[in-house]
Amino acid sequence: MKNEIVKDTVDQFMWGFQQHFRAGVQRGIEQVLSRVGLPVEVRVVLVGFALRDGLRHQVCVEPEDGPLLVSHLATVASRAAELFDADPESKILQSNPRLRQLRHAGNIRRSRADALVEAIEGSGVFDGLTFFAGTATPIGDYEVHTCAGVPTEALNSAPALDESVVDRVYVGRSLQHEVIAECLRRADLAMYLPEPGADLYPLGAPTEDIVKAAAVRLIDGTVYRVTGTPADLFHAVNAFVSLSYERAGAGGHLVITNKEKACQSARVRFQRPISLREARIMRKLLELSDDSTSVLADGQSAYGLGTSDPAPDTVEISVRGHATWELSIDGSALVKVTYGQAALPRPLLDFANFADSAARTVGSIDTEGIWQLIQAAQVSGHGTTLVLSSSPAEEAARLGGQAVAIEPGSLEPADIVRLGNIDGAVVLGPDGRCYAFGVILDGTASGRGDPARGSRFNSAIRYQDSMAPNSLLVVISDDGTVDLVPQLRHRVNRNDVEAAVRTFCDRCEDNPVNGEEFARTHDRVKALAFYLDDAQCQLVNDAYTNEMRRRFEAGGISITGVPLGPHPDMNDSYFIQR
DSSP: OOOOOOOOOOOOOOOHHHHHHHHHHHHHHHHHHTTTTTTOOOOOEEEEOOOOOOOSSEEEESSSSSSGGGGGGGTTHHHHHHHHHHHHGGOOOOOOOHHHHHHHHHHHHHHHHHHHHHHHHHHHHSEEEEEOOOOOOTTTTEEEEEEEEEEEEHHHTOOOOSSEEETEOOOOSSSHHHHHHHHHHHHHTTTTTTSTTSSSSOOOOOOOHHHHHHHHHHHHHHHHHHHHSOOOOHHHHHHTTTSSTTOOOOEEEEEEEHHHHHHHHHEEEEEEETTOOHHHHHHHHHHTTSOEEEEEEEEEEEEEOOOOOOTTEEEEEEEEEEEEEEEEEEEEEEEETTTEEOOOOOSOOOSSHHHHHHHHOOOOOOOHHHHHHHHHHHSSSSEEEEEEEESSSHHHHHTTGGGGEEEEEEEOOHHHHHHOOOOOSEEEEESSEEEEEEEEEEOOOOOOTTTOOHHHHHHHHHHHHHHSSSSEEEEEEESSSSEEOOOOOOOOOOHHHHHHHHHHHHHHHHHSSSSHHHHHHHHHHEEEEEGGGHHHHHHHHHHHHHHHHHHHTTSOOOOOOOOOOOOOTTOOOGGGOO
């Protein structure tokens, strides 16, 4: 838990636990985004609009001492009125007076949320953040919007569809957008409960439940997007990809489109539609599909086998293995589901990380050529290890008794896949030429292994630690998971590390110390702990200890943390050389 300090008095008061609530929602959104593969620092602000005249403040902002000021929101009311008038939803007639009132109030709140986002982003005080706002909940004398700012660069790093509403139905844009929206929905609901913020988890649900709710809404929304009818695709697909067939895991392709297109594209058409809920039959049908043939369906039923090119009106389900599948629209992968847990689809191995690691271990290599070999081995369906060595001829000779040495030569990606079918590793030189295959890797146990991983991964670590330090091993598991050995940390700018330490120490000298900034800057330093030298660790530890002592003496809560210390593996090679 972050070490926030709660102010003794709040001028812009809405309810007693507003500071706790905001901090808890902020932590919750960060945890949920990290769960789906987007670890970022989030900023949350609460904005309350008075429900009656005569209050001390007609608009309140939490935190009141933050960068966002009430003056930044001066045009929200008028802009909300403009958005409401322009919204087609506001023109819909409703004969029932009570329903008309509820619809009108809901549209007003949504318009004000949109105007609030415009005002916050237009203020310029949160540079580099994209904001989202909840639709507001009445609490006390205010209607309170929960607003969350997420780093724009990170938000846009994963694909997203253009619009979240189709034919007046909310269907979602992407997993990252839908996760944020789900958190804000739960924050709105939490404010209906007694004393929201009085507990540690204001979002009121485990992280995995929030992710699942967001994934269900997005995935089922994609079916409505392309067919115009609702469906329970998330649960249906999970059911049949979790089944084995003749002891083999699932694999194959499913295409979702409208019924007419599915029937027209079918080369083999079923005599009767097969419900996607018939899990055992659907599991068998997957066996008939491959990269060139898909099971064609409309979100409710399957109609046949055929081909369908990526298009905006087509959803593709690629089953990658047992209980593992990925959803794409128009060729853009939106979400990956593994054993019912959704996450953003990411490359199993990042090219930039590979190139950087190779340069720091082996030296100059044929990066593009070797990358093609790695990609081929990665999708082969059979695990293997590629040993990229700075001295491949010497390694092939030394390991001759436990390998098949060959005349050095450049191989096609298909050849690497073929050689990888034999147990053992493949030795490559910096130029991508192959020197040996079927290599049995061994070495002295170093204590750096992982008992949760298989023998291939742990053998690679022993080999690299004791036998071939000037090498990079690419370990590819049977399921396509890829690991680099050694697993080098990213290089950073030395000035950025020094700035993080200096900023944290400066915040500790503020009078009074802002609890949120103290926690935020301390988290930044801890994230860079690997790169700190002994003097920097001592500065941070002393500043943290002094602040905890001051809190305790002032009658607050002191939290003892683990002191930072220099990491034994850290050296100057981890700094970007300018």
